[in-house]
Amino acid sequence: MKMMKRQKIILTSVLIAVGINSLYAGPNQDSPHLGHTISPEEIKKWDISVFPDGEGLPDGKGNVVEGEKLYQEKCIACHGENGLGASSDQLAGAQMGLSSEYPEQTIGSYWPYATTIFDVVRRSMPMTAPGSLTNNETYALTAYLLYLNNIISKDDVMNASTLAKVKMPNEDGFINVYEEEKSKK
């Protein structure tokens, strides 16, 4: 008796589910189309990706002096004095070239794009409080790291337009293996 009742309930809920499904089916019958629309303003809060040409860089600015102060406060513990490395990556001060016996891969010697510094520092650093830096602070830290690597001078200011124009020494040091393989096919 009890059993039959339960079966009946299951059957009705299956029917309801089928009904809902066909109701929601969009233009493509095979695809459930359950996504929700989202406004451009809302997307802005999510989208923190910064591209080499500067797309994604926010308003704001920062300079080397401000950056150095922030670095001593928030970064030096893990990345060492002058970015020479400690418990974490060396960020500056490469002596040995990339084709030498003991190559040193730092921002200055290795990174192809300066915008990547802004992107990774804003989203990930400091490791103890990721996402806590303001845009101005991030510009300042980016400026300081570029200065430590002898790429900009002490009084350069970094903002959306100046940062996108910074040319990195190793920009042409990469072979795009994926594109290369694709063109061979």
Place this chain on the structure above:
Amino acid sequence: MSQDRDDDLLLKKNQVAGNGLLDRRLFLKKGLQFSAISTLVSTATLASATAETKKEFDPANPTWMKQPGKAFSPYGLPSEFEDDVLRYPSPNEVVTGNGVSWTPLHKMEGTITPNGLHYERHHNGVPQIDPKQHRLLIHGLVKNDLIFSIDDLLRYPMQSKTCFIECGGNSNAGWNSQPHQAEAGYFNGMVSCCEWTGVPLSVLLNEVGLRKNAKWIIAEGADAFAMQMSIPIEKAMDDAFLALYQNGERIRPENGYPLRLIVPGWEGVLNVKWLRRLKVTNRPVMARNETSKYTELQPSGKSRMFTFPMEAKSLITSPSAHMLLKEKGLYQITGLAWSGRGKISKVDVSADGGKTWAEAELQQPVLDRSLTRFRLPWQWNGKQSVIMSRATDETGYVQPDRNKLIKERGKHGFFHYNAITRWQIDTDGFVSHIYENDETTKNNSDISIDSGWD
């Protein structure tokens, strides 16, 4: 004496390559006496355990048949006697959520990695994500930006695929000038293989509607590193999928709960965990993990970038480093092979340092971009021997020797190390890691070696 004569006969009848490699069909024959291999630790425990319990314990009448067993358990755990089958964590000294943990391949059999033993690589810890609060946003060069809840995604038709995930930095101790002395899994175990189940990415990309100039997608995780990676749109539309399940249960937190992007055969870092955002673009973002790291510096000073598929590789997991062959006799050589470009077509094994080779038996079915188990019987004569395996995949690619790899790529590429691994068995049965043309560099376990993992 007669055992020796039997051994000779076995060898004469079945040898297929130098130094005692035997016909792989031998496993099917009954009545063969295989010898035991053990890790050094468990040999010691075994010896003391038998000495202690010998007096009163009678296997014909085990105590566990004389009393009721334990009750049911809502979630099963391994036997307490298997408490040494563990991942080996290797975290950053300050940021303890940054680093890796290695899968103990040398203590496992078959091809599937249990969820609790899947390798880990985190940049800033394992986020504790409430699936009710988690969202996936798809936006950029699409006709409709859309946002999905996990409950939404759970209602989509799903597919399963068994495939390996391997970190681009797996086995990178191989670049060191001295052979790293650790258990096989603890420097090659940043590879694991699970059945992943979820929603094909192409289904969702079709729903948002790709614009004509859509060439890449940027996938971002909801961890404290907000890890992002660029992936070509061809791969995204081909076989990438959004996994919700791992080996039949919801994905473990350390493997991306509640949602992980699976990009079969490609570098582990692209299989973005805790997936929260897919931005469709016309170019890669040039993220830190596709420029500063996961690129390979070559001797020319130029670096290889976007080296996505993991090339064919194999490794003997038993006997392997730190194990002990207690006596000469018949052993099973077994290991794993895999290729990010498809199926493994064959695995050759050598027991004489690469002079002669024999084809190993592959466990069926051999699956596309999955760990493939190989096995071959071996008659060890008690002499110093070097065993090794070499994988070939269905594209015809052959796993290189270390010398060849280094000649082509130099020593500073850090990622994509897939050379042949050589294990040397000493006359006392102890197994260690050696390099080719170099049988003198072992016994250096005291040397501190950079087995980093970026």
